Amino acid sequence: MKMSRRTRGIAATLAMGLVAAACGGGGDSGSGAKAGDAPGDEGPPVSGGRVIYALEAETNAGWCLAESQLAISGIQVAKTIYDTLVQPDESGKMLPMLAESVEPNATFDSWTIKIREGVKFHDGTKLDAEVVKNNLDAYRGKYDGRSPLLFVFVLQNIKAVDVTDPMTVTITTKTPWPALPSFLYSSGRLGMSAQAQLDSKDNCDKDLIGTGPFKLKEWKLNDHFTAVKNPDYWQKDADGTQLPYLDEIEYRPVPDTDSRVEGVQTGQFDMIHTNGGEAVSQLQPLADSGTINMIANSDAAEVTYLMANEAKAPFDNLDARKAVAYGINREEFKKLRAAGLQDVASGPFAPGNLGYLEDTGFPEFDVAKAKEHAAAYKKATGKDLSFTMSYAADASTKISAELLQSQLADSGIEMKLTSTDQAALIDRAIGGDFELAYFRNHPGGDPDNQYVWWHSSSPVNFGKINDPQVDKALDDGRVESDEAKRAGIYEGMNERFADQVHNIWLVWSLWTVSSQPNVHGVFGPDVDGEKPFTGLASGHPVTGLWVDGGGA
Structure with missing residues (x-):
């Protein structure tokens, strides 16, 4: 079920990630493919395989989402483990994700969120209205045991979050707030955590439990973050194939841009995420020669x-x-x-x-x-x-x-x-x-x-x-x-x-995702029948990533 036309017409993408201070900018696409398009005819996706993905920074403070300070690399990893209540389509309009619907009243100061049935966290617990309320309260500083920094102010216009029935939450706001759905996405930062993670006194930042396409396997600070396929993930593609396609994804923090570019050129990395025209100028000849795939655009530019x-x-x-x-x-x-x-x-x-x-x-x-x-x-x-x-x-x-x-x-x-x-x-x-x-x-x-x-x-x-x-x-x-x-x-x-x-x-800004020629599906499958969002400034989904040959 989609949001009402009125809501979709008003809500747009929030790209709120806490600042990523680095060389960057924006403007014209410099990609070998069309801006925002996957390169070439990728063919039907196959399941299996793994990718090594180099990012620009480590997330030192971890992923206790209500309390985290996620720059773009942290957001990218968060999208691997957690789902949000809504997500953007190609035009940036917000569509339901973990929510089945998000509907305002006539004055935009009361919002009814129906929770999608049948979704489970990685620990097997059920996604329901109570845990959604607790997550939202944690973000806005109204949940015992969690002490958020950024979101206390971001969501201060919320007056109350109430459980209306086991699968329905009502948000009441202090003023009319037409853009609220954008804040429910927050560039992928407003993920839903399991009750056990919310209540973890000492390890909320390390024991990550979401509903997302991958589950945490191992995190070694400043070295790698490895996640494995969630076999019980709630999403399937249009052909009924279980998502995600990959068996495993490993992120590596590589702050130096030149090292990331060299790594994808030599095959050390399957994928890299870079920012700026200088990086594109280095990567473009590799894309032109077919050595790598490259997608570069300034959609939703910083x-x-x-x-x-x-x-x-x-x-x-x-x-x-x-x-x-x-x-x-x-x-x-x-x-x-x-x-x-x-x-x-x-x-x-x-x-x-x-x-x-x-x-x-x-x-x-x-x-x-x-x-x-x-x-x-x-x-x-x-x-x-x-x-x-x-x-x-x-x-x-x-x-x-x-x-x-x-x-x-x-x-x-x-x-x-x-x-x-x-x-x-x-x-x-x-x-x-x-x-x-x-x-x-x-x-x-x-x-x-x-x-x-x-x-x-x-x-x-x-x-x-x-x-x-x-x-x-x-x-x-x-x-x-x-x-x-x-x-x-x-x-x-x-x-x-x-x-x-x-x-x-x-x-x-001009953001680029470059990969080995056998890596496909950067933007993921369609979103509720709509083309997926193409902006790269706050990461991208990993649900639709796949590699030639898969697990063969």
């Missing part, structure tokens, strides 16, 4: 940007933010660091997303204006404009950071650099322990999903934006059900971001 901490000097000063914005040559950055394959970003909302504007009025490269605003900053504070930018310790990102440093030096702006690993950079952001940070975040979907990142009341408003106009737009956009009016609200907010230079946008 944005790579410089995030200023507006709660401390120098970026509590608008002239400082404008000086940096005018001092960066983004076209040069696109050419030298994105291989010309990623579009310069005008704001956080990429083309095709509600709120997108081709021209937001964001400052264009102008050395004279950069010097003018740097001088205004010095006049107001008595100090030269000088600060430190934090970035994730990756060789490619280091080169990008050094290019930006050189560009700003041409305007007389001193930018020092400091690097750390991805997890530590996220921790710094949470603690406000930075001046400027090189970030990648805000993937496409309903703009209401950005409320948590920008509203002044949010604990994960990393940039410490405190702008009444932004707050009003976020509040108004959340409750508005008319799509045309919502578009106007978020377009206006986009222009406000540019005017106040709340972030310094660089490029939109």
Whole structure:
């Protein structure tokens, strides 16, 4: 059963994963196949076999989902073990998954969720309304024993979650909330855990029990995460074949992009997940020669940007933010660091997303204006404009950071650099322990999903934006059900971001999944009769992955 047309028309993909700070951007597809398509005629899927899949980072804190801080690699692994109540189709509209239906009342402040019959967790326990309620309460900080960080605020607009009958849950919200289905997906982060995992005092992050297509076999930190087929998985493909097709999938954290590219080229890895035009430029010749399969697209693109901490000097000063914005040559950055394959970003909302504007009025490269605003900053504070930018310790990102440093030096702006690993950079952001940070975040979907990142009341408003106009737009956009009016609200907010230079946008992301020629089914089977979602910015399903020969 599908959602009502009204609900599907309003809900869109949430791509909310906690920031993945790395070299990235977005724009045009650079794939050997059509953007978003699987390469060639893959033929009928076969069952059996295994793949080794290299990801950009380890998930140090584990997968106690309510409490986890999952960047993209963690989300990818979570999609292997857990299912969500809803999932996106090709257009990003939310369709039921573990839910059989998700229906709002006329005012969008009460939602009825019917739970799918016959679904079991990996430990054999039943998925029912009670465990769904407990999961939702755990995410929003209302379940004893679980202490969430991010989702307490993300889901604070939920007033109550009630079990209506053994297979029905009703969510009551504090305000009308047309985008709620997007939050029930949360880029695949809002998976349903078994009661035993929810109640595990010491091992919730390690003893993973979902309803997903694979079950945890072994996790060795910083080495590998191995999952084996769930033989009792509830989904079958259109031909009635039991899913998933693979017998086993092994993830390996490989932070260095070049090492991932080399690994898929040599056959060390069956699959890799990479970001950015530079990686595509390395992989494209391999795809053209038939050495690998490659899918690259900017669907539901994130944005790579410089995030200023507006709660401390120098970026509590608008002239400082404008000086940096005018001092960066983004076209040069696109050419030298994105291989010309990623579009310069005008704001956080990429083309095709509600709120997108081709021209937001964001400052264009102008050395004279950069010097003018740097001088205004010095006049107001008595100090030269000088600060430190934090970035994730990756060789490619280091080169990008050094290019930006050189560009700003041409305007007389001193930018020092400091690097750390991805997890530590996220921790710094949470603690406000930075001046400027090189970030990648805000993937496409309903703009209401950005409320948590920008509203002044949010604990994960990393940039410490405190702008009444932004707050009003976020509040108004959340409750508005008319799509045309919502578009106007978020377009206006986009222009406000540019005017106040709340972030310094660089490029939109370009994500790539590359694999050996015998690996197929990256996007998985159809979703409730609809084509599956093609965005790669928050991982992809593994239910439909298969290899030539299978277990033969």
